[in-house]
Amino acid sequence: MGEGVATLRRELRQLVREHVPPDFLGAFTADPADLEVAQAFCRTLAERGLLCMAWPREFGGRESSPWEQMAVREEMWALHEPRGAQYMGVNWVGPTIMRHGTAEQQARHLPPISRGEVIWCQGFSEPEAGSDLASLRTTARRDGGGWRVTGQKVWTSYATMAQWCFLLARTSKGARRQQGLTVFLVPMSDPAIEVRPIASMIGPHHLNEVFFDELRVTEADVLGTVDEGWSLVQEVLAFERVGIARYARVERLLHEAPTALGDQWEKLPEELRGRWARMLVHARRARLLAYRVVALQASGRIRPDDSAAYRIAVTRLDQESAEVLMDIVAEASLPDEAGRRFRRAVADHRRYSVSATVASGSVEMQRILMARALLAAS
Amino acid sequence: MTAVLGAATSTDMNTELSDEAAEYGRTALRAFEAAGGDELVQAAEREPEKRAGLIEPLLDEIGAWELDPRAGGDELEAAAALCRAAGWWALPYPLAERLCRPADGSTAGLVLAAGTGAGVGTGPAPAAAVAGAGQRWSTVTLDGRRGVATARPLAEGPRYGAFVAELDPEPVATSTGTGTGTEDGTADGRADAALALVLPCWTLLGMLDRALDLTRAHVLARQQFGQPLARFQGVQFQLTDAEVERVGVEELAKFALWSVQAGHGDAVEDALALRHAALEAADLVFRVTHQLHGAMGFCDETTLSWISRYSQPVRRHPLSLSATRDHLTRRIGRAGLSGPFAGPAGAAGAAARAGAGSAAGSGEEGQPR
Incomplete structure (x- = not known):
């Protein structure tokens, strides 16, 4: 990891110190000011060329190394993802449009993404199509020169604040369920789309239902080829092989714990400090497993199952560390502002960690993927 | 592993052992297999007194004794790859301990002592699967305090004891009298x-x-x-x-x-x-x-x-x-x-x-x- 990465980390930390309030716990809270903090921070990153570092130069990026991208992922997630929902547009919507979009789609969508001005949501999961995505039922029916989309998506993050949706719908019935699916890029402002938030323990804006009632779409809204959306979705998932650097927030919170507790740290039960040390080992392990994936990616030797071990380890770490951290703050009084801030951050981590083994592909799917590779001869 | 993990001096991160070390590990794996593979541990268990004679020539053949893990770089990585190959076959020999023997050859190898203090009673007596592979062993605590210990005779056969012998620390002179290790770790x-x-x-x-x-x-x-x-x-x-x-x-x-x-x-x-x-x-x-x-x-x-x-x-x-x-x-x-x-x-x-x-x-x- 080069000096460039160390410099990048310093620069990002400095920017967060300057532009993000210390009590920021992410863009998705009941306070609209948090979303504005994230939007403004994205503009700041974009002005400095830090938002779309990984993008090719022809689209305004820097073609940053996989290690720089990893450092950005770590720094942002460690500090409660001050980019808000932008990672979606930056990390995979934009790159997918670069590869498969028409010149018009690229001109329309890439500049606002690169400026951090637009939020995307992902219309994949449905009530009857979770891990088994290919069984989705939202249908685009031919209607003159275009289609009418009808159906329901669920668990759709950021749908209340998104301007655009990356929508997967069925356009025909193929011999295999993976055939006949098409990706549409649709504006969320269309009156044929209704968003209903779902109240949950992980906080507002994370989960929504999205209903499509005869939504009119045209050829111009299709990304890639009609009926061949499945391969495009597989590519999308490949962009996110390493996914969220969950270990980074875990490591930061674990390291902050003794400072936040001050003198009370030494009064913790010894066994609890032992659990804390164990979590530090597990966090390092998850980080090294992420680096292994990045190294494989960088050398072009990566296979789909290579990230599974990391994902299994890191999601388990997320949940186990939350339990340890909750026990640590429960054993201390933490009366000052920094202490209260730490307690809130830990509680936020605990609530969010519940979703770790479910979100972005359940841990069972990762196990299936890994078992398939391990037992390839079966 | 020339490019460092997590360090700020190199432009990329190589998480693999060097090609030479990895190749050495594969060579060792094949050599152990050719010498009997899984039979080695079974033969050592049947005739525990012969285990050193069974394994040492084999290690000699693959140049294990020429490795100096303290030299770092490829030699350390080769030692690690060799230990991994030994684990694959459950090689009945305290290879890691022997590879860390002092340069002057004064003891058979190096064993970590669980205690942290200089004196007797600061932790359990050191123990390792060193029975029959040497009499005197260097010891070191986590704090870096050095000592020497002598392997006791086996209390039970390898079938259940797996060649583990306890080690008796030898007394050494310290500024406060006679202890069982140097006073300060280095x-x-x-x-x-x-x-x-x-x-x-x-x-x-x-x-x-x-x-x-x-x-x-x-x-x-x-x-x-x-x-x-x-x-x-x-x-x-x-x-x-x-x-x-x-x-x-x-x-x-x-x-x-x-x-x-x-x-x-x-x-x-x-x-x-x-x-x-x-x-x-x-x-x-x-x-x-x-x-x-x-x-x-x-x-x-x-x-x-x-x-x-x-x-x-x-x-x-x-x-x-x-x-x-x-x-x-x-x-x-x-x-x-x-x-x-x-x-x-x-x-x-x-x-x-x-x-x-x-x-x-x-x-x-x-x-x-």
Whole structure:
């Protein structure tokens, strides 16, 4: 990891110190000011060329190394993802449009993404199509020169604040369920789309239902080829092989714990400090497993199952560390502002960690993927 | 592993051993196989007094005695690869300990002593699977205090004792009288402690490799209810969880090896972190692999049974899982482990340890340099 990465980390930390309030716990809270903090921070990153570092130069990026991208992922997630929902547009919507979009789609969508001005949501999961995505039922029916989309998506993050949706719908019935699916890029402002938030323990804006009632779409809204959306979705998932650097927030919170507790740290039960040390080992392990994936990616030797071990380890770490951290703050009084801030951050981590083994592909799917590779001869 | 893990001096990160070290490991694996493979441990158990004679010429043949792990670089990596190959075959020999022998040849090898103080009674007597492989052994505590100890005769046969012998520390003169170790640890002593922790973990990693390889083959071959065990998701998920543990140990083992190689100030803590993960992994991997082998896994005709039994010494000595965690927790104090998020407290902690005589401190933002 080069000096460039160390410099990048310093620069990002400095920017967060300057532009993000210390009590920021992410863009998705009941306070609209948090979303504005994230939007403004994205503009700041974009002005400095830090938002779309990984993008090719022809689209305004820097073609940053996989290690720089990893450092950005770590720094942002460690500090409660001050980019808000932008990672979606930056990390995979934009790159997918670069590869498969028409010149018009690229001109329309890439500049606002690169400026951090637009939020995307992902219309994949449905009530009857979770891990088994290919069984989705939202249908685009031919209607003159275009289609009418009808159906329901669920668990759709950021749908209340998104301007655009990356929508997967069925356009025909193929011999295999993976055939006949098409990706549409649709504006969320269309009156044929209704968003209903779902109240949950992980906080507002994370989960929504999205209903499509005869939504009119045209050829111009299709990304890639009609009926061949499945391969495009597989590519999308490949962009996110390493996914969220969950270990980074875990490591930061674990390291902050003794400072936040001050003198009370030494009064913790010894066994609890032992659990804390164990979590530090597990966090390092998850980080090294992420680096292994990045190294494989960088050398072009990566296979789909290579990230599974990391994902299994890191999601388990997320949940186990939350339990340890909750026990640590429960054993201390933490009366000052920094202490209260730490307690809130830990509680936020605990609530969010519940979703770790479910979100972005359940841990069972990762196990299936890994078992398939391990037992390839079966 | 020339490019450093997590360091700020190189432009990329190579998490692999050098090609030379990896090739040396493969050569060792083949040489052990040609010399009998799984038969080696069985022959040593039948005739324990012959084990040194059985293994030492073999190690001589592959140039093991020419390796100096303290020289760092390729030699350290080759020593690690060799230990891993030895683990694969449950080689009945204290290879890691012997590879760390002092340059002057005054003792047979190096064993970590669990205690931290200079005197008797500060921890359990050192013990390792060294029976019959040498009389006098160098010892070092986690604080880097050196001593010499003599192996006791075997209390029980290798079938149940797996060649573990307790070691009696020899008295040495100190400024306060006669003790069993030097008074103050040195940086070299701590580097040796890290080395003495890390290399046996590479042996254990080789055992985990083998246990999982054997189990994979077993569940693919063994049919129940008209299909291979591998088709059952309950079997698949157990195997993947064990594999996650194994691959996690592999990454931590490379990191800890780098830490030793770089003379990192936190090398002992990094080694303890590795040992902690390796012992937890061994617990799960052997439980799963035994379970998936069914009753066959207990039988002498099954290789897993031998690997499992001969994994016991390295899993219990020099530190059990609880003792490993206890030492790690006390040593990292409030500072935690080094890493990009170690923060000022981490950096200060590492610096304090460096001030106490470590070879190097931590790098910027708590990252190893």
